[in-house]
Amino acid sequence: MESKKLPQTQQLDTVSPATRLLEKRRLMYENQEKYISKKKDFQQAEIGFRLQEKELREKDQEIQEALINFAAYLDANQKAIKKCEESIDKLDKENREKDDEIRRKRKQLDILR
Numbered sequence: 001m002e003s004k005k006l007p008q009t010q011q012l013d014t015v016s017p018a019t020r021l022l023e024k025r026r027l028m029y030e031n032q033e034k035y036i037s038k039k040k041d042f043q044q045a046e047i048g049f050r051l052q053e054k055e056l057r058e059k060d061q062e063i064q065e066a067l068i069n070f071a072a073y074l075d076a077n078q079k080a081i082k083k084c085e086e087s088i089d090k091l092d093k094e095n096r097e098k099d100d101e102i103r104r105k106r107k108q109l110d111i112l113r
Helices: 002-014 017-112
Strands: none
8 A cells, every 4th residue: 555655755746846836826716716706796696685675675664654654544543433432422412311301391291281
Protein backbone atom coordinates (compact mmCIF):
# COMPACT_ATOMS: atom_id res chain seq x y z
CA MET A 1 0.00 0.00 0.00
CA GLU A 2 2.80 2.40 0.74
CA SER A 3 4.15 1.86 -2.70
CA LYS A 4 0.92 3.28 -4.07
CA LYS A 5 1.27 6.37 -1.93
CA LEU A 6 4.76 7.08 -3.18
CA PRO A 7 3.81 7.46 -6.82
CA GLN A 8 1.09 9.99 -5.87
CA THR A 9 3.55 12.11 -3.91
CA GLN A 10 6.02 11.82 -6.72
CA GLN A 11 3.34 12.89 -9.13
CA LEU A 12 2.50 15.92 -6.96
CA ASP A 13 6.16 16.78 -6.71
CA THR A 14 6.50 16.76 -10.49
CA VAL A 15 3.79 19.47 -10.83
CA SER A 16 5.43 22.83 -11.13
CA PRO A 17 4.61 25.67 -8.69
CA ALA A 18 3.28 27.73 -11.61
CA THR A 19 0.81 24.96 -12.45
CA ARG A 20 -0.30 24.74 -8.82
CA LEU A 21 -0.71 28.50 -8.76
CA LEU A 22 -2.78 28.42 -11.94
CA GLU A 23 -4.95 25.64 -10.50
CA LYS A 24 -5.51 27.63 -7.31
CA ARG A 25 -6.29 30.71 -9.38
CA ARG A 26 -8.79 28.72 -11.46
CA LEU A 27 -10.46 27.43 -8.28
CA MET A 28 -10.53 30.96 -6.91
CA TYR A 29 -12.26 32.26 -10.07
CA GLU A 30 -14.75 29.39 -9.99
CA ASN A 31 -15.55 30.16 -6.37
CA GLN A 32 -15.82 33.85 -7.19
CA GLU A 33 -18.23 33.06 -10.05
CA LYS A 34 -20.32 30.90 -7.70
CA TYR A 35 -20.30 33.71 -5.15
CA ILE A 36 -21.38 36.30 -7.73
CA SER A 37 -24.10 33.97 -9.02
CA LYS A 38 -25.43 33.33 -5.51
CA LYS A 39 -25.24 37.04 -4.74
CA LYS A 40 -27.36 37.81 -7.82
CA ASP A 41 -29.84 35.10 -6.80
CA PHE A 42 -30.10 36.58 -3.31
CA GLN A 43 -30.54 40.08 -4.71
CA GLN A 44 -33.35 38.88 -6.97
CA ALA A 45 -34.94 37.05 -4.05
CA GLU A 46 -34.62 40.21 -1.95
CA ILE A 47 -36.35 42.24 -4.67
CA GLY A 48 -39.13 39.65 -4.74
CA PHE A 49 -39.46 39.76 -0.97
CA ARG A 50 -39.58 43.55 -0.98
CA LEU A 51 -42.35 43.49 -3.61
CA GLN A 52 -44.24 40.91 -1.59
CA GLU A 53 -43.77 42.98 1.57
CA LYS A 54 -45.07 46.08 -0.24
CA GLU A 55 -48.13 44.17 -1.46
CA LEU A 56 -48.77 42.83 2.03
CA ARG A 57 -48.50 46.32 3.52
CA GLU A 58 -50.98 47.66 0.95
CA LYS A 59 -53.37 44.76 1.62
CA ASP A 60 -53.01 45.34 5.37
CA GLN A 61 -53.83 49.02 4.87
CA GLU A 62 -56.92 48.11 2.84
CA ILE A 63 -58.05 45.66 5.51
CA GLN A 64 -57.55 48.25 8.26
CA GLU A 65 -59.59 50.81 6.31
CA ALA A 66 -62.31 48.24 5.71
CA LEU A 67 -62.37 47.40 9.42
CA ILE A 68 -62.63 51.08 10.33
CA ASN A 69 -65.50 51.53 7.89
CA PHE A 70 -67.21 48.40 9.20
CA ALA A 71 -66.80 49.56 12.79
CA ALA A 72 -68.35 52.92 11.85
CA TYR A 73 -71.21 51.07 10.13
CA LEU A 74 -71.76 48.89 13.20
CA ASP A 75 -71.74 51.95 15.45
CA ALA A 76 -74.29 53.73 13.27
CA ASN A 77 -76.38 50.55 13.18
CA GLN A 78 -76.28 50.26 16.99
CA LYS A 79 -77.39 53.89 17.31
CA ALA A 80 -80.27 53.25 14.90
CA ILE A 81 -81.28 50.13 16.84
CA LYS A 82 -81.19 52.03 20.12
CA LYS A 83 -83.29 54.84 18.61
CA CYS A 84 -85.81 52.30 17.31
CA GLU A 85 -86.00 50.57 20.68
CA GLU A 86 -86.62 53.93 22.40
CA SER A 87 -89.31 54.70 19.86
CA ILE A 88 -90.92 51.28 20.44
CA ASP A 89 -90.88 51.86 24.21
CA LYS A 90 -92.45 55.29 23.75
CA LEU A 91 -95.15 53.89 21.47
CA ASP A 92 -95.85 51.04 23.92
CA LYS A 93 -96.27 53.55 26.72
CA GLU A 94 -98.60 55.66 24.58
CA ASN A 95 -100.61 52.53 23.66
CA ARG A 96 -100.99 51.57 27.32
CA GLU A 97 -102.14 55.11 28.14
CA LYS A 98 -104.64 55.02 25.28
CA ASP A 99 -105.87 51.58 26.40
CA ASP A 100 -106.33 52.94 29.93
CA GLU A 101 -108.18 55.95 28.54
CA ILE A 102 -110.42 53.68 26.45
CA ARG A 103 -111.26 51.59 29.53
CA ARG A 104 -112.09 54.75 31.52
CA LYS A 105 -114.27 56.07 28.71
CA ARG A 106 -116.09 52.73 28.46
CA LYS A 107 -116.74 52.77 32.19
CA GLN A 108 -118.07 56.30 31.89
CA LEU A 109 -120.21 55.20 28.97
CA ASP A 110 -121.54 52.25 30.97
CA ILE A 111 -122.33 54.56 33.87
CA LEU A 112 -124.09 57.02 31.60
CA ARG A 113 -126.21 54.31 30.02
